[in-house]
Amino acid sequence: MAENFKKVTEDFECEHCGRQVKGDGYTNHCPKCLYSKHVDNHPGDRASDCEGLMEPIFLDQEHGEYSVTHKCLICGHTKRNKMQKGDDFEAVLGVIQ
Ligand SMILES: [Zn+2]
Ligand SMILES: [Zn+2]
Known part of the structure; x- marks a missing residue:
């Protein structure tokens, strides 16, 4: 079974919460955390x-659209990303507290 495991481009496992994320070619952030x-x-x-x-x-x-800014824990690079449909809004709100 393990030998059948193949990673499909853009799909990834969240390294923070472990969620399997299906990539759609636009997002590379975890919708859960x-x-x-x-x-x-x-x-x-x-x-x-x-x-x-x-x-x-x-x-x-901005104009009714939410964006979240990410900061790399290793190199400090920051990047602003538009929220995606399906992102967990509760988690989003947790960011601003
Ligand atoms: Zn996650
Ligand atoms: Zn980095």
Whole structure:
């Protein structure tokens, strides 16, 4: 069974809460705890080899859309991401307390 296990591009297991996340090509953060992973230098380029966990540190709202800012726990890189449909809003609100 283990030998059959193959990772599909964009699907990942959240390294913070362990949730299996189905990637849709747009999001790379966990909908449950909102942690992300440092894989991009610029959105979508997958050019970073840091791969540090990125903690949600800040939430802001613009034109009715929420964005969450992530900070890499390894290198300190920050990145602003739009919230995705299906993100756990309770977890989002937990970020701002
Ligand atoms: Zn998670
Ligand atoms: Zn990093």
